[in-house]
Amino acid sequence: MRSPSQKLAESVAALRRLQKEGGRVFRSRQFTRLDRERLLRGGFLQEVTAGWLISSAPGVRAGDTTSWFASFWEFCARYCENRFGAAWCLSPEQSLLLHGEHSVVPKQVIIHTPRGSKHETLHASRSWLATNVVSTFSGSSLVATL
Numbered sequence: 840m841r842s843p844s845q846k847l848a849e850s851v852a853a854l855r856r857l858q859k860e861g862g863r864v865f866r867s868r869q870f871t872r873l874d875r876e877r878l879l880r881g882g883f884l885q886e887v888t889a890g891w892l893i894s895s896a897p898g899v900r901a902g903d904t905t906s907w908f909a910s911f912w913e914f915c916a917r918y919c920e921n922r923f924g925a926a927w928c929l930s931p932e933q934s935l936l937l938h939g940e941h942s943v944v945p946k947q948v949i950i951h952t953p954r955g956s957k958h959e960t961l962h963a964s965r966s967w968l969a970t971n972v973v974s975t976f977s978g979s980s981l982v983a984t985l
Contacts, residue, residue: 847881850874854883854894863894864913866921887914911944912937919950927952 841849853874857865867875867890875892878884882897885906893910919927928934930949 846873847877850877850881851883854878858894862913862917863910864917865892865894866890867892891918908944912942915948915950919952923952923954926954 850870850873853870857869864887865884870878870884870892875884879886879892882895882899884892885895886892887907887910891914893906893914895906899905928951929937930951933945933948936945
């Protein structure tokens with residue numbers, strides 16, 4: 840019978856395999872239920888919103904937003920690719936800022952897509968993040984307020 844630390848080591852190995860592919864943002868379904876629960880409990884993963892996780896460091900203090908801000912743009916891209924396929928883009932202003940290597944997370948992100956619906960909302964809540972991500976679709980734009 841494996842010890843709890845051996846089981847956690849196996850779950851961490853599963854996370855490491857995914858991280859070696861270059862990501863720190865994951866869909867929940869990329870992990871088995873047991874691995875996901877162990878990694879969340881151990882602090883190796885944090886939930887962004889239903890079905891989405893980001894890598895984290897065990898032992899970070901409650902309220903620490905480092906993992907969120909380090910993963911924000913990857914989360915934004917992966918979420919939009921999953922939701923809209925290739926039919927989305929950032930607002931021209933935000934796109935220019937990113938191309939100019941200004942990667943500070945803004946208070947609001949506007950994503951243009953023809954696939955948006957008018958009253959759809961995304962809540963990305965987390966106990967360690969002081970504010971929730973609240974997004975609303977307006978016509979063909981997704982507005983995410985942080």
